[in-house]
Structure formats: structure tokens, C-alpha cells
Amino acid sequence: MTQQNRQRAVRLFVVVLALTALANGLGNTIFSNYFNEVFHIDSVQRGFIEVPRESPGILCMVLVAALGFLGNLWMSVAAQVLVLIGFIVLGWMSPGYGTMLVFLFIHSLGMHFFMPLNDAISMDLAEKGKVGTTLGRFKGVNTLFSMAAAVLVFVGFRTGFFSFQSKTVLPFAIGAAATAGAVVLLALMALSSGQRDAVKNHRLLFRRRYMPYYMVTLAYGCQKRIKIVFAPWVVINLLGRGADTVALLTIVVHLAGTGLAPVIGKLLDRLGVKRMLWVEAVYIAVSFSVMGLLAGMLAGGSFGLSDPLTWLVFGAYVLCVLFEQFNMVHSYMMRAIALDPSEVTRTLSVGLSVDHVMAIVASPVMGLIWNAWGVQYVFWLAALSALFQVAAAAMTER
DSSP, X not given: OOHXXXXXXXXXXXXXXXXXXXXXXXXXXXXXXXXXXXXXXXXXXXXXXXXXXXXXXXXXXXXXXXXXXXXXXXXXXXXXXXXXXXXXXXXXXXXXXXXXXXXXXXXXXXXXXXXXXXXXXXXXXXXXXXXXXXHHHHHHHHHHHHHHHHHHXXXXXXXXXXXXXXXXXXXXXXXXXXXXXXXXHHHHHXXXXXXXXXXXXXXXXXXXXXXXXXXXXXXXXXXHHIIIIIHHHIIXXXXXXXXXXXXXXXXXXXXXXXXXXXXHHXXXXXXXXXXXXXXXXXXXXXXXXXXXXXXXXXXTOOOOTTSXXXXXXXXXXXHHHHGGXXXXXXXXXXXXXOSSGGXXXXXXXXXXHHHHHHHHHHHHHHHHHHHHTOHHHHHHHHHHTTHHHHHHXXXXXX
């Protein structure tokens, strides 16, 4: 690829990332409140509902293996079409609970299918010696537009423009429009690339050499439950706050993440994977443990905005959810240890599937632990999983 073509592809992909981040942000920011206010689920159901939402992640390695002949860009088009179908049904058709689960699965299948492709395309577009910096830049764009989505949700629900009582769920409808734009741009990138980045061998790929990567993705599957499920559920269920509060906290998270992502990317190029895994492990252990301690203090009480504990929980929430910015360390590590560049996409998809096997097991188990023993044990269990990052660092050369 010439430098001019690379720069054009980078510009187009930045817009794709902006559109997909906006769409995913509009969906992910409100899903917990959507389940709560439309279907009135409890904490145990909230854990079990992650099965149809997260099980598509297991299928990613199968999809990448089966459709690898299309190349990363055309597979990305297919992934975003699935996201679009889910948004259309959830946004405009007011589905019942069973139908909602089916199209939540379809939407999630497309979203998860795109994840390893996103990382692979991002690294393919990076200049030599600047992979971490490029990942940080792209992550910063993603975070910025995720923040924009959270702003829309906050303003929309605070003003009453967005509502779960209306037949059209506007955040999902806007997400559908953004996703449609991403489909068009990805198709343009695929058509203008002049080559297909497919690999000849589409078999599922497992190598002992890649064990450190599998380990951190296994841990990430557990840790991500905090970001997606249980940290928001503390704010919604224990503090009794609505979608506007969750959106406002998400704005703060993304504002901080927009600055943090490029820093992590530059540190990756400077310090290497081994040291960054240690940094990630310490961050997760401390932030999750503190959140568990504070959340445990909320049980059985009633706390308003005038209570200092409420604001401490808000601060801990932000720190917990910010851990997701370290995910680029895992993709960078995979590229660094890969025996062949053609194995990166397939191994990222296997890692994502490993992540989601843990997610499907961890979500209902954590829901049951919350219900039986207390919320703090959910966060302390997730903090303990940082030992996988420590073990992966010990197995990594640099």
C-alpha cells in the first residue's frame, strides 16, 4: 500500500471508528436501563441476560475461520450489517421479551464479530514502529465519540426527548443510522483497497506460544463484567439513579479515556508489553477492590446526592470502567508474539471467544454471588483476576 493510499484509508477508518463508537455508545449506555425500565428485570436476571448478549463472542473465531476468504474489510461490512439489523428491530419494532433477546443476539453477534477485525485493521494501517501510538490514536477517537454518544443520552433523557415509553427508542434508531454510514464507508475501503487481505488457511488457530494472550483475554472476560454489568448496576440498583446519571458518568469516563488512550499507546511503544501488563494488573486490583469496599457500604441504605458516599462510588465507578483503555495492550501483545502476520486476525478472534466463554460463565455466577453474599464480593473476585495479567507478564519476554 502506498503512503497516499494508506493516509486515505486511515482517514476513512477514523470516520468508521467514529460512527461505530457513536452507535455502540448509544446502545451500550442505555442497555441496563432499557432492561430495567422496559422489562423490569432483577439482579439475577441481569446476570443471566448476558448469556444471549455475550455468547456471540464465542462464535467470532468460527465466523473468522469460515469467512476469512473475504478479508478483514468485507468481514467488517458483514459485521456491521448484523449490528444494523439488531438496531432496526430494537429501535422501531417494540419487540417482546423473547424477540428482544433474539435480536439482541444478532446485534451483539455483529458487534463482537467486528472487534478483532477492528484491531487487525488498525494495526495493518499503522506505520512501522508506531503500532502502539496508532492504536492509542484510534482508541482515542473511539473514546471521544463514545463520549459524544453518552452526551446525547444524558441530554436526551434529561430533557425527555429520549424515552423508553415511546414506540421508537431514539438512541437505537440513531445508532442504526450511524451503523449504516459505517457499512458504506467500510465497503468503499474494501473496494478501493485493490487487494484482499484474506489468508489461505482458515482453520481455527491455537498455539501454545500464544498462551499469554489467551490468559489475559480470559481475565478480561471476567473484568469486563464490571464495566458492562455490575458497576452500572450498583448505580442503577443500589443508588437508584436513572439513565441520565449513568450517561453522565460515562461522559466523565470517556473524557478521561480520550486523554488516557494515546498515553497508553505511547507507553506501549516505549515500555513494551511486559511492563504494561504489570501496570494494568495493579490498576485493576486497586480500582476494583476500592469499588467493592464502597459498594458494600451501600447495601440496605438509602443515599442521595448529598451523601459523600454517593460521590465516592461515582469516582470509583469512573476508575473501574477506565480499565478498558488497557485492552489495546492485549492486541499489541498478540501482534508482537505472532509467528506470522496472517495469524493475527484469527488469533484475536480466538482470544475474543475465550474472553466470552469466561463472560458467559462469570455473569450469572457473579449475579448469584451478589444476591447470596453481597455486592462487594463480585468486585473482589474481579480484582483477583488481575493475577492472570501478572502471570502473562511473567511469560512475556519484553
